[in-house]
Amino acid sequence: MNYPHIEQDFSEALSELTAAFGERFVTSESACRLYTRDESFHVSRPPHGVIQPETREEVQEIVRLCARHRMPVVPRGAGTSLEGNCLAVNGGVCIDTASMNRVVAVNHDDFDVVVQPGVTRRQLNRHLKDTGLFFPIDPGADATLGGMASTRASGTNAVRYGSMRENVVNLEVVLADGSLIRTARRACKSAAGYDLTRLMVGSEGTLGVITELTVKLYPVPESIMSASCAFGSVEGAVDTVIAMIQYGIPVARVELLDEQTMSALNSYSRTDFPVAPTLFFEFHGSEQTVREQVELTGEIAGENGGSDFVWARTTEERNRMWRARHDVAYSSKLLHPRGQIWSTDVCVPISRLADCINETRRDIDETGILAPMVGHVGDGNFHLLLLVDHDNPAEVARAEALHGRMVGRALEMDGTCTGEHGIGYGKCDFLKIEHGAAVEPMKLVKQALDPDNILNPGKIFE
């Protein structure tokens, strides 16, 4: 990749932006410093300036101006990425989508909604509250829809509802030359030409700036039931999930938490779950089908060494259980007072998941790093929350080596270095190992659509 901007003086571009946007174009050091971090331990230099455009036309104007000066454009949503995906590593202008936060149209009968990119997933579900519909994709953080599309996010519901890959209907995008395209219509399928929607989803702002998107919605299920179940081994838990899929049980969520995680969770959330590999389940459907799913799952779990189900019987209990799951990052931090979380994200074919987890657990124990584990087990995706004191170089080196071995193990098992966080700039090396010869066509696509490499440079590719 080509980085003309690294050595460049952008003063002329910055003056033009100030002339065009006045005080809305912010360049003060204190303001720009707020854009040097995401939710991970990654830190970058600040952008040269930040702007919150309000319309697609303003985004076009900014990109055109930046294109003329070959100045980087870095789109940013809620800043909740985990691999530095939204950081201005080469400086430039940060496009903060916070002011493009309108729900444009709920198409009730079509089960879709058109939103601006700055709408967050919780905001969207609040907006949908009385419609009987909901948006299921739930990364831990309250990310924006634009950001979630950009990183191909998923979360705990993906086993049933898919990831952003399956749930983006179309995107409106400003390309590197400032032109505006719509990647598809609102029809639920199409065979008309290249799938630009899927090309943009997961491209982390390196191919265009999203200015509007349509995503799928689902009917709120008539009945929701949640339960937890402790197992004697990770294998028992994973085999339970494989059998559930075999039986066609359309489980909505099935999350695996290991012993260490359960112990931390009990301390932080004041719960008294057994300290053992545990599955958290959620079932969606009519009362009758949910009852049937629950019975069958109970039998399968029993055959695989699972305990009786502990039910979250009320909405409140259910929310408490899933809140505890989502708070794993916070509860894990208690394990290491000086530790910062380093969230790993491998994903393997489900038949290899138990092996991958067990081998990784042995490696962790030998390394002596604290690393609670949570997994979207139906997808074969799991995270270690490595607790690392970043002021301790020896600890950082041990964690890096552990992480490298973990990714290597996943790749050997035909898996990926990232199930849902993206490459950002934290995983560029892993991308090369994972994709080999396929990195070249990716780069050719990038060069074709952004020849001056102004769109979020330094991400995905070095």
Added chain:
Amino acid sequence: MNYPHIEQDFSEALSELTAAFGERFVTSESACRLYTRDESFHVSRPPHGVIQPETREEVQEIVRLCARHRMPVVPRGAGTSLEGNCLAVNGGVCIDTASMNRVVAVNHDDFDVVVQPGVTRRQLNRHLKDTGLFFPIDPGADATLGGMASTRASGTNAVRYGSMRENVVNLEVVLADGSLIRTARRACKSAAGYDLTRLMVGSEGTLGVITELTVKLYPVPESIMSASCAFGSVEGAVDTVIAMIQYGIPVARVELLDEQTMSALNSYSRTDFPVAPTLFFEFHGSEQTVREQVELTGEIAGENGGSDFVWARTTEERNRMWRARHDVAYSSKLLHPRGQIWSTDVCVPISRLADCINETRRDIDETGILAPMVGHVGDGNFHLLLLVDHDNPAEVARAEALHGRMVGRALEMDGTCTGEHGIGYGKCDFLKIEHGAAVEPMKLVKQALDPDNILNPGKIFE
């Protein structure tokens, strides 16, 4: 696009191919003539030669040789495309995948299968017979998996199981320079870089030649029930399907057939269905959930003017019913002795489907063309089977005008000119109207990955 090959003399390339592959490289006029048609009315010039490679390495060798001579490479599966997608409109070498027809690996616990591109969907399901798994995507014809991936095919099961877009896990592809890539691993999701899998799916052989692919499998449902239900109006049928989705009924198939289609079907298949807009349903699940789906659907249909369900009670009756649905092309042909079928393929948001069908039906009646209609109504996708005497220029002109208005209507309703057949060379003009400014980035991608335009030239873009 650049077409250097149109004026070129390929004799040197042809000699080299003969030297490399001997009699396996076929150039006789009679053999090449077999490759001038697909399943539609489109006819093209023959390719210069045809070869059935047996390995990925042979495909690489052919593509490298053709690349050196800038000779077109046209991949072809079962030849069942409907827009001339696999025809050698500029000549060149046809790569017929018939000899790459091996099921490489069934990964039972991962619910996926690795196949060579020439495996057909029926062959795959026969292979899976005793595994408890099946592959659901069913375009009418017994297409190859490679061809289905290339055209982003779907069929009657897409409402429940998705199209090829959702069901291809990864592809092994030979690029225009002869290099071999794998677009993804076998993990069920990944956020690692650009989604080359989805970029290749639907690219109709214009970006690479598929040499292997992994697709998703599903557990064979415990219980399957099929029924038909006649309605007083198209609206009643469509509103039934919208309400079913609203209730979260996971219907496996729901096909709409209009009056004219039902009448033709009764004559051809010797059935006695009512001659009225009719839905054919299929439900998959456990006995209990299927019973529940059926009851609820029956109530909804009743509220929307539907008749009592006519059950296909045995496997034999069920097969007869779906055979009649799949034979619509044959039964429709009876309506016009000199007519050839011209299959249209618009897809609109489901909220606009009844309007789109009714306006189209009025237009058909005014035009006087015979045009039975079938629809994958859960997807908003429907086909007119225009019956046209291609030796009658006035009739062809009327049909073309009707088709143009139909596509225009679908686009105005935020729909697409093709839900599942692809662009081929029959719909290049519609692609431009549908995608507008978005055609340019598609062309940039094509030029980046195939600068000499040797891969299936003349398709998608003119």
